[in-house]
Amino acid sequence: xxxxxxxxxxxxxxxxxxxxxxxxxxxxxxxxxxxxxxxxxxxxxxxxxxxxxxxxxxxxxxxxxxxxxxxxxxxxxxxxxxxxxxxxxxxxxxxxxxxxxxxxxxxxxxxx
Amino acid sequence: xxxxxxxxxxxxxxxxxxxxxxxxxxxxxxxxxxxxxxxxxxxxxxxxxxxxxxxxxxxxxxxxxxxxxxxxxxxxxxxxxxxxxxxxxxxxxxxxxxxxxxxxxxxxxxxxxxxx
Numbered sequence: 001x002x003x004x005x006x007x008x009x010x011x012x013x014x015x016x017x018x019x020x021x022x023x024x025x026x027x028x029x030x031x032x033x034x035x036x037x038x039x040x041x042x043x044x045x046x047x048x049x050x051x052x053x054x055x056x057x058x059x060x061x062x063x064x065x066x067x068x069x070x071x072x073x074x075x076x077x078x079x080x081x082x083x084x085x086x087x088x089x090x091x092x093x094x095x096x097x098x099x100x101x102x103x104x105x106x107x108x109x110x111x112x
Numbered sequence: 113x114x115x116x117x118x119x120x121x122x123x124x125x126x127x128x129x130x131x132x133x134x135x136x137x138x139x140x141x142x143x144x145x146x147x148x149x150x151x152x153x154x155x156x157x158x159x160x161x162x163x164x165x166x167x168x169x170x171x172x173x174x175x176x177x178x179x180x181x182x183x184x185x186x187x188x189x190x191x192x193x194x195x196x197x198x199x200x201x202x203x204x205x206x207x208x209x210x211x212x213x214x215x216x217x218x219x220x221x222x223x224x225x226x227x228x
Contacts, residue, residue, distance in 0.1 A: 034216075043116070043203055043219035044155070089154060099145065099168060100217060104154040 002027045006090050006103035013080055013110050021075040021106045023064075023090035031092040033057075033066050033073040034100065038087045047075075047088070080110045116141075116220035117186075118204050124226045131191040131198070133223045137206030144187040145217060146179060149201040158202075161187060194227045201225075 007022040025033065032051040036044040048057030053068035062077045073090060090103040117136040125131050137144050142163050147155040157171040161181040172179065176194075181187040191198055201224045205217035 036219075041221075043221045044205075044217075045219070046216055049216065099157055099160055100155075101157070102147075102154045 002031065002092060002094060002101045004090050004092055004101055004103035006088075006106050009105070010107035010109060013108070015082055015110055015112055016079045017110075019075070019077040019080045019084075019108070021088055021090075021108070023073045023075065023103060025071050025073065025090075025092050027071075027092055027094075029094070031094060033064070034091040034093070035062070035064055035073070035075050036089045036091060036102075038089065038105070040086070044089065080108075082110045082112055084108060085110045116204055116206050116218050118202075118220035118223050120223060121221065122224050122226070124228060125194045126228050127195055128193050131194050131225055131227075133189040133191075133202050133204075133225070134186040135189070135204030135206075135220060136186040137204075138208075138218050141206035141208050141218070143207045144181050145205045145207075146187075146189050147203045147205065149203060149222070151200070155203060158189070191225075194225070196227045199225055199227045 003026045005024050034049045035047040037047045038044045048059040050057040050066035053066055056065045064073050064075045066073055087105045087107050089105045091100045093100050116138055119134050144161045146158040148158055149155045159172050159179045160168040164183050176192045178190045201222045203219055203222045205219045207217050
């Protein structure tokens with residue numbers, strides 16, 4: 001079946017540091033890939049997505065590129081802020097319906 | 113446009129009681145998903161419903177759990193005879209009728225169930 005593996009957390013960075021959160025997936029078809037973010041006490045929000053190979057999703061300074069050859073969708077940001085502190089989930093959608101398969105989540109803490 | 117509304121936000125039950133969690137999808141959305149987030153874990157799919165139909169319940173435990181999405185009113189996730197292991201955050205998400213295959217889900221803020 002489909003699965004998503006994220007780098008283990010938690011990740012602690014200083015403000016303005018570079019961020020990478022690794023995500024790899026296993027899928028039988030050609031899934032769409034997503035990053036969702038969960039701020040403390042809130043539900044998940046879509047951060048960015050990519051629907052086919054070599055697509056780059058971007059939003060709020062975050063980027064991720066759909067790499068079919070390495071089955072990866074790593075999240076990057078050049079300069080993190082304290083307000084980026086949250087849990088980040090990588091996910092994929094199967095081709096039928098919108099059911100999402102999530103990774104375990106990576107807790108990011110950004111210190112001033 | 114109101115987002116996905118879940119209630120209650122927090123629910124405390126004793127072992128053996130019933131828990132009912134409600135979810136009103138975004139206006140115009142007729143696809144509802146329930147996910148469970150156990151402490152220190154990611155979200156696990158439970159069930160996918162459309163109005164009056166269960167489309168995929170492969171993630172639902174075989175016993176004690178049920179879900180519905182009636183023609184009128186919110187979707188309800190029902191847990192009978194709760195046990196401590198049911199303590200978790202239960203998230204509802206919805207997607208629009210017009211394009212259910214985009215994979216973009218809109219999540220509610222979750223209902224946090226604590227079983228004493």
